Amino acid sequence: MKVLVCNAGSTSLKFKLFDMPEERVLATGKIERVGSEDNAIFHYQDAEEYAVKLEKQCIPTYTDGIQKFLDCLLDPEHRVLNSLDELERVGFKTVLSKDHYGVHELTPDVLQGMEDYMVIAPAHNTPYLSAIRQFQKLTPDAKLVGVFETAFHRTIPAERYMYGIPYEWYEKYGIRRLGYHGASHEYISDTVAEKYGSTGKTISCHLGGSCSLCAIDDGRSVDTSFGISLQVGINNSNRCGDIDPFIIPFLQKEGMDLDDVLYGLTKNGGLQGISGVSNDLRLVEEAAAEGNDRAKLAVDIFCNDIVRYIGMYYAELGGLDHLVFTAGIGEHNATIRSKVCGKLAHMGIWIDEEKNQAVGNEAACISKDDSPVTIEVIPANEELGVARKTYAL
Numbered sequence: 001m002k003v004l005v006c007n008a009g010s011t012s013l014k015f016k017l018f019d020m021p022e023e024r025v026l027a028t029g030k031i032e033r034v035g036s037e038d039n040a041i042f043h044y045q046d047a048e049e050y051a052v053k054l055e056k057q058c059i060p061t062y063t064d065g066i067q068k069f070l071d072c073l074l075d076p077e078h079r080v081l082n083s084l085d086e087l088e089r090v091g092f093k094t095v096l097s098k099d100h101y102g103v104h105e106l107t108p109d110v111l112q113g114m115e116d117y118m119v120i121a122p123a124h125n126t127p128y129l130s131a132i133r134q135f136q137k138l139t140p141d142a143k144l145v146g147v148f149e150t151a152f153h154r155t156i157p158a159e160r161y162m163y164g165i166p167y168e169w170y171e172k173y174g175i176r177r178l179g180y181h182g183a184s185h186e187y188i189s190d191t192v193a194e195k196y197g198s199t200g201k202t203i204s205c206h207l208g209g210s211c212s213l214c215a216i217d218d219g220r221s222v223d224t225s226f227g228i229s230l231q232v233g234i235n236n237s238n239r240c241g242d243i244d245p246f247i248i249p250f251l252q253k254e255g256m257d258l259d260d261v262l263y264g265l266t267k268n269g270g271l272q273g274i275s276g277v278s279n280d281l282r283l284v285e286e287a288a289a290e291g292n293d294r295a296k297l298a299v300d301i302f303c304n305d306i307v308r309y310i311g312m313y314y315a316e317l318g319g320l321d322h323l324v325f326t327a328g329i330g331e332h333n334a335t336i337r338s339k340v341c342g343k344l345a346h347m348g349i350w351i352d353e354e355k356n357q358a359v360g361n362e363a364a365c366i367s368k369d370d371s372p373v374t375i376e377v378i379p380a381n382e383e384l385g386v387a388r389k390t391y392a393l
Ligand SMILES: Nc1ncnc2c1ncn2[C@@H]1O[C@H](COP(=O)(O)OP(=O)(O)O)[C@@H](O)[C@H]1O
Pocket: 009, 010, 011, 012, 013, 207, 208, 209, 210, 237, 279, 280, 281, 282, 327, 328, 329, 332, 333
């Protein structure tokens, strides 16, 4: 059965086409900087090694990106697919739908739940709803499945998922920490367990367009840095991370509209807001290297946030066996790994700089041989878990 997985990230759009249950990857696609007028990057590769890489593209919307990827699958010269009718299922790495956790067929009720929670997850539910509606039209006979990110974090104990707010808000509105990046942290947990026999005490650092850390104890999520929304925790690419909630009424009192305040926190915060350069860490680092002080500060804040959460989770876990870096920044940015681990040697996190600099596209252990905590770089594979669950439904 051909199962297509759609991963609509906050800064990229990714696809994997699987032949299930063999888990053979037939094609992959990744589109970065969707929305930028002329600076998007498009990568496509299929199992026959046919590859396309186009830079400085104009890919204004996720709809255009999806169409571009599907055109490659249907390319008459390569024919990964003869027709979209061959797609029996499409799995989406969806984020949040009211009262729905885990795996669900995308019925009108589930989509309504995504609409209902749009205010909590605007950067993600917007592109997912648009992608789902596009596939409803393009593949009317395929079963569309949402694998909601919150399921992996249902094991977090109440003393960590409850906010210090009136209890009635929890009872009446369900306000509590939920956590996201479940597909990614679960894959990290499984991969560590495969390598070491058990997950032990692991901190998974998913550093991508959105960033979250997860404390994992013996395969179970026991804490995570996202809350009910994806706006909190460490600084994200253009979202603010943890802030004092009273900044909001204060800015309103100073005359700002709530919409403008929310725009600042969700679109012009994080790396983008501090640096004023970009939401892409690569460009922020380039500016920092050229002497831009705000860009340098943005990088320093980003690293310190990661250190702060690792410290918190080390304390909650009561020690640490494995520290893992994953996702765009975690996998590809040796400088960030080096800066973070450099501040954590006192916790038994001893990075081997030679190994760190040598990391390519494969998983790698980058700690010193005698480091009490192993440090791993593991390429994210959120799509595999989504494909398995989509197929199994
Ligand atoms: N090859 C690379 N080298 C350095 N940084 C990269 C590379 N690829 C991605 N990144 C960083 O990772 C971020 C995107 O991570 P990713 O996990 O793909 O994001 P998302 O799924 O949230 O869209 C980019 O903003 C960029 O800073």
